[in-house]
């Protein structure tokens with residue numbers, strides 16, 4: 561194997577495809593596609609999401625300190641692509657797509673009801689890494705489709721057709 565220098569940008573793959581949903585202080589719901597997302601602590605359970613400050617969702621998460629990570633299935637490709645290419649600054653994406661919403665139990669933010677897993681998070685801290693601000697969210701509650709959960713409460717990812 562002969563190795564030559566590769567591009568540094570996005571050189572780590574695969575990237576997850578999730579939707580982060582949030583609500584502003586006036587009650588407007590929004591969501592965006594996020595690939596910069598990872599587990600960042602096991603105890604306490606925490607997830608990190610990277611949001612570019614120019615996103616409409618950024619200010620919402622910054623002001624409210626909460627967000628929801630929604631796991632997306634192959635069937636939801638269209639919704640994912642729309643939310644990842646249109647800004648809530650110009651329209652109400654939830655009304656436009658007729659997105660069904662459930663309420664968070666621990667956080668004041670919308671859950672995307674048709675996603676099989678919704679993870680409610682409270683921001684514990686953040687770090688500006690460069691293009692993104694990485695928000696470390698403590699997991700407050702996990703909503704899981706009961707068909708996709710094992711007897712011990714673990715999520716059975718073999719049953720989810722991840723996008």
Ligand SMILES: Cc1cc2nc3c(=O)[nH]c(=O)nc-3n(C[C@H](O)[C@H](O)[C@H](O)COP(=O)(O)O)c2cc1C
Nearest residue numbers: 592593594595596611612615616617644646647648
């Ligand atoms: C596959 C994919 C991955 C994306 N990942 C991120 C990401 O990690 N962070 C981010 O800030 N934007 C990401 N985006 C872009 C936002 O989802 C997009 O700019 C969205 O329209 C912002 O919506 P908003 O302005 O309503 O917040 C991604 C888009 C796509 C299609």
